[in-house]
Amino acid sequence: MAENQSEYDYVVIGAGAAGSIVAGETSAAGYRVLLLEAGLGVSPDNLDVWDPSRWYEPLKDTTFEIGFESTEQANLHNRILQLLQSRALGGCQIHNAMVYVRGGRSTYDHWANELGCTGWSYQELVPLFQQIESTVGISSPPASAFGDALIAAFGRAGLPFNPNYNDGPTEYGSVPFQYTVDAEGPRRTTSYQKYVAARRYRR
Numbered sequence: 356m357a358e359n360q361s362e363y364d365y366v367v368i369g370a371g372a373a374g375s376i377v378a379g380e381t382s383a384a385g386y387r388v389l390l391l392e393a394g395l396g397v398s399p400d401n402l403d404v405w406d407p408s409r410w411y412e413p414l415k416d417t418t419f420e421i422g423f424e425s426t427e428q429a430n431l432h433n434r435i436l437q438l439l440q441s442r443a444l445g446g447c448q449i450h451n452a453m454v455y456v457r458g459g460r461s462t463y464d465h466w467a468n469e470l471g472c473t474g475w476s477y478q479e480l481v482p483l484f485q486q487i488e489s490t491v492g493i494s495s496p497p498a499s500a501f502g503d504a505l506i507a508a509f510g511r512a513g514l515p516f517n518p519n520y521n522d523g524p525t526e527y528g529s530v531p532f533q534y535t536v537d538a539e540g541p542r543r544t545t546s547y548q549k550y551v552a553a554r555r556y557r558r
């Protein structure tokens with residue numbers, strides 16, 4: 356990011372999952388970018404955020420959690436639902452469940468082929484997915500006896516094993532999830548860390 360300037364080419368509002376990539380890539384392309392975020396930074400020592408096994412803890416932390424609620428839901432016995440939303444450098448990536456999903460091949464192809472979204476076919480997006488994956492860091496947990504037993508049970512019930520729901524012919528099947536987690540640690544990753552903070556510290 357360009358710092359201490361009075362003029363910018365682009366202003367990006369929100370340093371969440373999307374805004375951080377837009378700001379980081381636009382800045383890397385040589386533009387002067389101002390990234391505005393309403394929330395605070397998360398200390399590297401805050402393991403409630405960074406330790407993936409404690410992912411539900413930040414949902415209770417009002418430093419980051421905005422606390423939006425729904426209105427009474429008539430079809431749910433008038434229950435009021437929590438609408439979780441984080442305000443922080445990292446946005447909802449500081450409290451989400453970290454599951455990494457490219458999105459369905461057929462969905463993108465439908466956009467490209469039937470809705471006129473030129474350049475949005477799955478095959479055209481693959482290099483962008485790969486760039487995000489190598490920058491953000493994606494991992495799967497190591498195999499475990501419990502996971503293996505679960506997948507075997509799904510197989511017996513007729514659900515096929517799918518080793519890679521992101522880069523295979525289909526998303527269907529019983530799958531080992533991929534996570535936005537640095538395997539070393541293991542530690543949660545965010546677009547803000549990888550596209551903005553890490554690049555700034557490198558300069």
Ligand SMILES: Cc1cc2nc3c(=O)[nH]c(=O)nc-3n(C[C@H](O)[C@H](O)[C@H](O)COP(=O)(O)OP(=O)(O)OC[C@H]3O[C@@H](n4cnc5c(N)ncnc54)[C@H](O)[C@@H]3O)c2cc1C
Nearest residue numbers: 369371372373392393439442443446447448451452453454
């Ligand atoms: C509990 C939970 C679990 C989830 N689990 C997963 C999962 O496992 N996998 C997955 O892919 N997705 C998951 N998601 C969804 C995912 O986190 C969001 O889709 C994603 O973070 C949205 O990215 P975003 O950039 O649009 O918004 P956000 O990441 O929410 O970022 C928006 C940012 O903009 C800032 N902002 C807003 N208004 C302003 C303003 N006026 N000025 C300055 N800053 C502003 C906010 O403070 C925030 O930091 C989960 C979401 C929740 C709530």
